[in-house]
Amino acid sequence: MSDMDEMDDGSGVVKKFMFLNRKAPHGTVYALEGLEVVLITAAFDQDVSMVFTDDGVYQLMKGVDTKGIEVKDFSKTYRALEGYDIEKLYVDQVSLDARGLTEDDLIVDVTVLSVDEMANLMAEQDVVISF
């Protein structure tokens, strides 16, 4: 009976979710909202990947000081993702190159992917959510 219930409500099904971050951190609210959605998703025990491409790579910059613009510095929250079992963080090599950045400039450990690797990772997802 309990097995039947699980099948009916879909619990226990693990899907591959990708959160695709393509926006710089403070100019719009997308980066902060995306981060909060990822943290919520962590409660549902899904297979979550977080991807940073284009201006989204700027979300992970070290050395942020937001006092002057009087907004929350949420860059340190990316370091807390590990504690929520979100450990699959991927960054696009091409996007880093176009911005003069390297992995050493980023606040968390990430896996840097080539174009082909990133394309394959996207193609294998069940759900992609863009911010």
Add this chain to the structure above:
Amino acid sequence: MLHIVNKSATERSSLESCLRMATKGSAVLLIEDAVYAATNGNAAAAKIQAAAADLKIYALGPDLAARGMAGRVLDGVNVVDYGGFVDLVAEHSNCQSWL
């Protein structure tokens, strides 16, 4: 003329349009996500440096700091604070915001 740009040059075309239209001797102030264009290694850096020959280029310091970019500013770009922003507006007879 003071031109003010607030969008990332790697996402929107506003900086490029601004630099195309700005006449010699004008000032360009980069704020918010536009400050990335004034940092070393950015895809737009060469355009900024070429433009700096004819234009005065400024970037807002608090926006650079908030993005972890304070130590990466291109040579030839003047970093200003909010007081400097006000001075630029006051010094120029007109200004244009490239939204």
